[in-house]
Amino acid sequence: MDKSATSREMLDYYLKKSYADAAAAKKSGKKICWATSISPCEFCETLGIHMLYPENHAAAIAARHGAEDMIQVAERKGYCLDICSYARLNLAYADIGRSVAEEMPLPDFLLVCNNICEVVIKWFENLSYELKIPLITLDMPYNYGPEPTERGVDYIVAQFEDCVRQMEIITGNTFDWQRFNEVMDIALESSFWWLKAMSLASANPSPLNGFDMFNYMALIVCLRGKNGCRDTFRKLTEELEEKIRLGYTAFPGGEKYRIMWEGIACWPYLNFTFRTMRNSGMNLTGSTYPVAWALEYDRGDLRSLARAYASTANNSSLPGQIDLRVRVMREYGCEGATYHMNRSCKTMAFLHHEMQGAVSAATNTPFISFDGDQSDPRNFSGAQFETRIQGLREMIDQRRQARPGREGEL
């Protein structure tokens, strides 16, 4: 990759390359694995297995307005509307093998990790059943308490070991533990630079247009174990630091309001939601995504790796989820929050009620909630979104008036 390339160019280059490499690998008989978005990439990467991420692919289909046709394919098979739309899109893709997004070669085996939700267990089970391919499961027991338990960690480590054995059988190669350490180093660095870049959104004004985060995210999901990912986020960090030095703002009229966006983007309406917020002077500075892939562990230590992957936001207890949002609101200077009541994602949506109240009380900020879906375009209403955003702006304004001086700080 050309040294002068911008992080944006690097992002496009590496993403395209990863799909192209996977297609070439498939042709030459190498193994392809489909995996869930926060599954450990370290094992496949060590064995040189190409990993692809159906959630990311489904998001790309939706962002390119190709979801509706595919959803109909899934519906004809019997997948009802209530099922997570990523799953519906991907199960349709697995059936017909094409979409408006990049070509994603069909897998030789699957890796499912339920640290994001239980839906993926059923989704990948169906893929395994229909495609008649092996399914490797990494079960991360739900942390109903404050943190992963020792028994949970023992169990996850045993699954890691079993996963290595299964992958050795599938590929016919021996797992190289030395290489594993190197991969861990890269993945750790990628996570470090991802978080570092994203955390620059805390600057005032933020050098990052928050919706960009949704675009950059594809790389940390898909290529965490590769140098290209690390290099791109290092580059992005440099670019953002430069913008901060120059006092650059991502907003033409200035960033008037800093907002936390809770939940997944509405991919089919990414532009619309972005513009609606921008027209109100709102920048999306806060999100839980930066920490989602900021996986920190001690290199070479499987127990530490287990703890890191078991501690994702979605796998956390309600108090843990509230604390995380309060931290995000504070660190990124958010004055309000929008909660995406995502029809597809029960795991995120069902705790909104408690989360909104607690986060709002702890940070003394208002919030709004809107109905949507990350990739089924039928579950979103533009008019409702606009009204709610306007409502949020008014609530923030009222609070500012009650606390004069606050606007000046911005």
Next chain:
Amino acid sequence: MSQIRELLDCFKKVATCPGKIVREYREKTGKGAVGCFPVYTPEEIPHAAGMLPVGMWGGETTLRLAPSALPSFACSIMQSITELQLQGVYDSLVAVIVSSPCDTLKAMGQKWRRQVPCIQFAHSRNTKIDAAADYTRREYQSIRARLEAACATTISDEAIQTSVRIYNEHRQVMREFSGLAASHPDLVNPIDRHMVMKSAFFMRKENHTVLVKALNGLLAKAAKKPWEGVKIIVSGIMLEPVSVLEVFKQNQIAVVGDDLAQESRQYRVDAPEGADPLDSLARQWLSMYGCSLIPDPEKSRFSLLRSLVEQRGADGIVLCVMKFCEPEEFDYPPMKAYMEKNGINLLQIEIDQQIQSVEQIRTRIQSFAEILRAQRARRASIAQL
């Protein structure tokens, strides 16, 4: 009234007034009841503490308070539970135990807002490796410790051991009952069958076993009569409200077997007896199969249903999909394809505890029954040729 009818009415009484049963149990024994959320809660642990483990499977209720706490796209059973919880219906329980096999239950454990302690736990979802047994055993150990604190008592290994035996025996008699009920659709209608199953959630199992054994004895002696109606197997989380079962009954549809989480799924596998009762329970969990909530890329549920259809001479399957239950919704498309391939009739209906009218379901069930009847008649005439 026949003895069989008397017994069946007795089950119905228990199944339809759990509140009274819990009160009476408390007055008689000085011990309370522990609420067990669906599914696969190791009831043996509260049972060993002398408590009355009661099943929490929602019920018909109008949602007044729930909409402010749970989004409308949560499954109908958890909507009811949320409503009843907010109404304070569960406040007299000593504790509730919540498993976490789906995203909705994970959230439900966290959303519990009453004074009654909530003991959440997570089964191993990877049932293929040995470490899963050890993890689940320790998870059950944690349930025991939290329950001991909630009940201010200790629960010994011996007591759990005894409960394991009681539950194994109960499972055995319930399996027998399912078979006997299938042989006597004229004596046990779909509502009766359901009430026998449901009443198990509100009685100490040793007492339920005695009653079911008595019923089984009578059924075993009763003469078998030919059944003019159709026979079906039902599958899903649960088959309620009773108004839906009433439709089956009115249309002479006999339920000759089930794969419902609320009914036979929990009786499928016994706990192997061993020195460590929590290990027995963990191993039981690992050997369970054929359920949408137990990860299984082989989808053994489908072949299990197929054998059940064959064994019980059923004409088809009614899949009762709980509204907004993703685990069940995911199983439907491949199940549909499997049954089509194997020439088995399958009807999907939606189960909604807040259902206003069963008319739509009635029409679908009636036309399904007509198809099955016509097929049966065709088969009979071919056999005569």
